[in-house]
Amino acid sequence: MSAPLVTETAAGSTAAAGWVPWPDEAADRYVAEGYWRGGSLGERLRGWAERYATATALVAGPVRLSYADLDRAADDLAAGLAGTGLTVGDRVVVHLPNRAEFVTLLFALCRLGAIPVLTLPAHRRVEIEHLTRLSGAVAYAIPDTHEGFDHRVLAQEIVTAVPSVRQVLVAGAPGPFTSLEALAAAGAAARADGTARPVPAAPDPAGVAVLLISGGTTGKPKLIPRTHWDYGYNAEASARLCGLTAADTYLVALPAAHNFPLACPGILGALGVGATVVLAASPSPETAFGLIGGERVTVTALVPALARIWVDAAEWERPDTSSLRLLQVGGARLDAELARRIPRALGAQVQQVFGMAEGLLNYTRLDEDDELAFTTQGRPLAAADEIRVVGPDGADVPAGAVGELWARGPYTIRGYYRAAEHNATAFSPDGFYRSGDLVRLTPSGNLVVEGRIKDVVNRGGENVSATELEEHLLAHPSIAQAAVIAAPDEQVGESVRAVIVPVPGAAPTLKAVKAFLRERGLARFMLPDLLTVLDALPLTPVGKIDKRELRRRLG
Incomplete structure (x- = not known):
């Protein structure tokens, strides 16, 4: 049942080129045990739109889209993109901040079977040029400007430097490039009059859906291939564990392209249960507190540094955060003192999330003792997650001792994209991902992060x-x-x-x-x-x- 490792075509458009799939035995087991099921991410949106049609799916500044609206917007943009020649397996570097076009473009590309390469707003020429080259991207999606930076100037540099990039897609004023809004309008018109280029059949859900970026812990960032099946499970199981329902409103305060606010449970997990997703243009307390009060936000996710800023501001300003029930904190270890301040300052339960874009996610559970949420970084999401805590000799350390965390499972990758040499050291011969994180296991089964091996x-x-x-x-x-x-x-x-x-x-x-x-x-x-x-x-x-x-x- 695993997707094949195929050879890239001369046109450079085959989706799985350079991807290391799960072994057949593991893939068959994950399908049989129900971890891998359902269609592609684009197909899933179709089902959500049928189920929650009139409910509000997305709020981004003045833009408010119902589930039916979002589904239609993805179809219109997919048709417009198909009209430019974009097709199955083409990689598109997406360099958009938290705005509605990020979500519509993500699903439009999934509908086409094209592969978004999700980069962060803070990235600049060095990172973007590297990632476009590594992915062989044929297109680059940007905002016109963001926080005073003109991305169209950067785009011109990228087009000049990377020959594979054939077009630049712009949210906002396009300048010399192609407007996403105009493409969507053209796609809608073509769909209405029956002249739209046929969108390819739904992509194989066992194939690559998105390419995330690694944290760049060993040289330049690596690309992380996540499939429709494994990433769908990642988001769905996370939503279930976090108790997300259609009554929730999820605030995306961190950059939407980051794994944490995208699928842990994030945007994908929230949409999968009919909740409302609110995109914050900034994670600042001034912006976020207004959205929490105005949109009645119930769940959001932060890194510890931002959690501290929010807590300090809340203790001073006393904003209306009465709707907030759950604050997830991850990306780095949360110190216990700050964790204990969060419920008092924001009125929300704390959930620590220790994970990686490569896969393994650890959550403190909502029904366990608060002290575990204050002092540990949680335990694995899935029953099929396999973890080892390993010493320098490659042997498991005694219970409670510190060692490197190794992981494999139904949503942990078996190799980076186009990185055969690095994969030889980043993964064990039997498929465990060597995380580089130093951890110890508590008697409860929860992990405590003690440091890193990686530089x-x-x-x-x-x-x-x-x-x-x-x-x-x-x-x-x-x-x-x-x-x-x-x-x-x-x-x-x-x-x-x-x-x-x-x-x-x-x-x-x-x-x-x-x-x-x-x-x-x-x-x-x-x-x-x-x-x-x-x-x-x-x-x-x-x-x-x-x-x-x-x-x-x-x-």
């Missing part, structure tokens, strides 16, 4: 690859050596500290380093918060930079 700084839920940032720092003409480490930070958990050895007589300032990195096209979250200049970096006996000693010296 990454978790800055407010954004993973900053030390290796990648170091490469960019070393390109600076005044920097001879560079190391990137985490610095404790009360607000964001970890700040990014760049430690450099300058060339003689030319130590750059933090301001100059940031300007240099921005010029190289790095996303804002990749920029260092702190700069430390040393005469020399400590080395291990084999001549590598000794980051453990560096952390000890800098405190």
Whole structure:
């Protein structure tokens, strides 16, 4: 029952090229046990629209769409996109913020069998160029401007640099590119008069639905292939565990392209039960509290840094959050003191979510002791989730001891997209994903996150690859050596500290380093918060930079 690993065609359009599927034995078992069922994500929207037709599906600023409206909008845009020649297996880099077009485009692409590559609003030229090349994208979807940044200028750079990108799709004023609104209008007209190009038959639900991005913990971001079946289960089971119903209103405060607000249970889980999804243009308390009160939001998800900001603001402002029943917190470990403040400040139950876009999700349960939700990061979502806590020798550690978390299961990938060399080390020979997270298991079966093996700084839920940032720092003409480490930070958990050895007589300032990195096209979250200049970096006996000693010296 597993989708085949196929060879890419000359046109570069085959959906599964470079994808590592589940072994037949595992795939057959997940189907037999009911984890994998139903149609493609586009087909699922059709069923939801039939079931909840007049209910409000999506609120995004002035836009309010019923389930029937959303279904029709996806069909119109799919027809418009088909008219441009977009077809099954084509990859489309989606670089949209939290606006209605993100949702309609996601489902339109799924209807076509095209594959959205979901990137984050903070990404800039370095990340986007890498991801368009890696995916072989034929199209790039952007807003006209967002937070003062003109994405059309970036798009022109991408089109010039990446030959596979044939068209740019714009939400808003298109400039020299193609308007998403005009495409949808053309698609609606063509559907009405019967001239629309036929949309392909529903894609294989065992095939790739979306390509998510990894946190970039080892060099440049990897692409994570999620299938219609496994991602559908991911969202559906999460909604069930969180008690989501048609009476709920889910606020998307984090970027919608992130796995957490998209499918844990997120947008997909909420729509699957007939709930209302509200997109926040910003996660700031000013924006979010107004939406919570005005739309009677019941559930939302934050990273710990934002949870702290909301709690501090709520204790000062006393907003109306009386409708909020559940606040999920994930992306980084939530400290127990902050967790205990959340119910008092916001009136919501706390649920810790520890997971990864590669698959495995751990949730604290809603019916268990509050103290577990304050002090642990939950336990696996599915009965079929298999986890191991492993020592450096590859053997399981004793109960309660700290080790690396390994996972496999019905929604945990077996390999990154087009990354055969990396897959050889990121996955065990028997298919376990080596997460790089250091955890211990409590007697309750819940996990406690104790740290990471991977060289990454978790800055407010954004993973900053030390290796990648170091490469960019070393390109600076005044920097001879560079190391990137985490610095404790009360607000964001970890700040990014760049430690450099300058060339003689030319130590750059933090301001100059940031300007240099921005010029190289790095996303804002990749920029260092702190700069430390040393005469020399400590080395291990084999001549590598000794980051453990560096952390000890800098405190």
